[in-house]
Amino acid sequence: MNIVVNGTNRAVESPPLTPLLHVLREELDVLSPKAGCENGGCGACTVLLDGAPRRSCLTAVGSIGGAAVTTVEGLGTPEDMSAVQRAFVHYCAAQCGFCTPGMILAATAYLERGGSTEVAAISEALAGHVCRCTGYLKIVDAVAAARDGDFDLSTTAESPHTTVLG
Amino acid sequence: MGSTAEVIQPGSPSEAASAFGDGAAVAVLAGGTLLVPDLHFGRARPERVIMLGDAGLNYVSRNNGTVSIGAATPIAALVGEATPLGPCAASIGDNEIRAQATVGGNLCAPAGFGDLQGPLLALGATARSAGAGGERSEPLEDFLAGRAGRLLLDVSYAEPAAGALAGLGRPHAHHYTVMAVSGARSRSGAVRLAVVGAGAVGSRLRAAEALAGDPDAAGVAAAGEVAPSDDPLASGWYRARTLPALVRQVLSDLEASA
Numbered sequence: 252m253n254i255v256v257n258g259t260n261r262a263v264e265s266p267p268l269t270p271l272l273h274v275l276r277e278e279l280d281v282l283s284p285k286a287g288c289e290n291g292g293c294g295a296c297t298v299l300l301d302g303a304p305r306r307s308c309l310t311a312v313g314s315i316g317g318a319a320v321t322t323v324e325g326l327g328t329p330e331d332m333s334a335v336q337r338a339f340v341h342y343c344a345a346q347c348g349f350c351t352p353g354m355i356l357a358a359t360a361y362l363e364r365g366g367s368t369e370v371a372a373i374s375e376a377l378a379g380h381v382c383r384c385t386g387y388l389k390i391v392d393a394v395a396a397a398r399d400g401d402f403d404l405s406t407t408a409e410s411p412h413t414t415v416l417g
Numbered sequence: 418m419g420s421t422a423e424v425i426q427p428g429s430p431s432e433a434a435s436a437f438g439d440g441a442a443v444a445v446l447a448g449g450t451l452l453v454p455d456l457h458f459g460r461a462r463p464e465r466v467i468m469l470g471d472a473g474l475n476y477v478s479r480n481n482g483t484v485s486i487g488a489a490t491p492i493a494a495l496v497g498e499a500t501p502l503g504p505c506a507a508s509i510g511d512n513e514i515r516a517q518a519t520v521g522g523n524l525c526a527p528a529g530f531g532d533l534q535g536p537l538l539a540l541g542a543t544a545r546s547a548g549a550g551g552e553r554s555e556p557l558e559d560f561l562a563g564r565a566g567r568l569l570l571d572v573s574y575a576e577p578a579a580g581a582l583a584g585l586g587r588p589h590a591h592h593y594t595v596m597a598v599s600g601a602r603s604r605s606g607a608v609r610l611a612v613v614g615a616g617a618v619g620s621r622l623r624a625a626e627a628l629a630g631d632p633d634a635a636g637v638a639a640a641g642e643v644a645p646s647d648d649p650l651a652s653g654w655y656r657a658r659t660l661p662a663l664v665r666q667v668l669s670d671l672e673a674s675a
Binding site: 265266267268269270273289290291294297303304305306308309310311313314316357375376378379 | 420446449450454456457458466510511512513
């Protein structure tokens with residue numbers, strides 16, 4: 252079987268019922284999708300399938316057909332990050348980083364579908380993504396800013412929520 | 418870990434029914450949100466797995482006021498449907514889960530899942546399934562009672578005149594339904610009520626339906642026709658105490674939409 256990962260056709264030897272997460276991490280050495288709860292509840296394994304966010308831990312690799320798999324490795328490079336990636340840096344929206352790839356992919360899909368900057372809409376779009384570090388506020392700020400903004404990576408944004416959190 | 422079961426990918430509903438046979442040693446993979454981790458961790462060890470992705474069971478069709486929903490239709494496709502079905506679909510899981518989990522998987526899932534049973538029972542849905550003895554259509558209620566060994570193909574219902582949904586959720590990253598009551602009034606004026614979360618599987622509330630004109634009495638009657646048990650979300654006592662309020666809410670919402 253072959254699957255397309257970040258624009259590259261990759262041969263896969265894992266059995267077809269293997270979760271896509273484990274094919275990516277253990278066979279193809281694509282390490283940004285994280286094995287968190289492995290039952291669909293935490294969002295850390297999220298990848299894009301033909302642009303739509305999908306839990307790779309719940310997805311049998313043999314069921315995806317020719318759908319293109321995108322992980323954060325396919326969004327940008329350290330030298331040339333996507334708008335959402337730059338916004339996450341600028342707003343300090345990542346701490347331990349475990350949820351960050353899933354958050355960034357879900358946010359990317361949300362914005363590409365024309366998602367608004369409303370907090371409630373962003374929260375709904377990210378509802379399946381659990382972060383135990385940030386308290387979510389800086390993540391929501393980053394997604395809202397990423398829609399239109401460009402970011403000066405030499406500075407760190409003053410989050411409007413910083414004073415709320417103390 | 419991992420499953421090496423034989424994988425079958427039927428290309429049509431009849432191929433799926435044929436591959437399913439009588440359902441022995443077969444697992445059905447539609448969205449996979451429940452089955453894939455069970456296979457991976459060895460909690461499910463079927464001999465064969467039928468993947469429904471290309472089986473032609475992903476559709477919502479309308480014909481003369483009858484809506485038919487294929488078993489492999491993702492829950493997200495129902496979010497825009499009328500109350501009670503649409504709002505119920507919107508409350509399940511999260512964006513990614515709704516896009517992957519299917520109607521058939523939800524209806525056939527073990528206790529603790531199955532939110533869509535409520536609206537579809539209230540809508541008087543018919544379930545079409547394959548299995549031993551061939552294809553058959555029956556009320557969803559009957560299908561749910563005997564669903565082991567059946568491959569659900571689709572559910573269909575007549576569009577109602579009005580619908581209502583009232584539920585108790587549990588705040589979390591995911592919404593967990595503690596209990597929910599669905600109601601629908603058919604175009605002929607009949608009111609159907611159904612509850613999920615008051616038993617292992619969703620059920621009609623027939624005693625309450627018979628008292629639909631008196632919401633208070635209907636609520637009391639509803640509590641008398643279920644025997645909710647304790648689970649990690651809530652106690653049976655709590656469910657029995659709150660069911661009358663949900664029934665009253667649904668009946669008053671149906672009345673208000675008359």
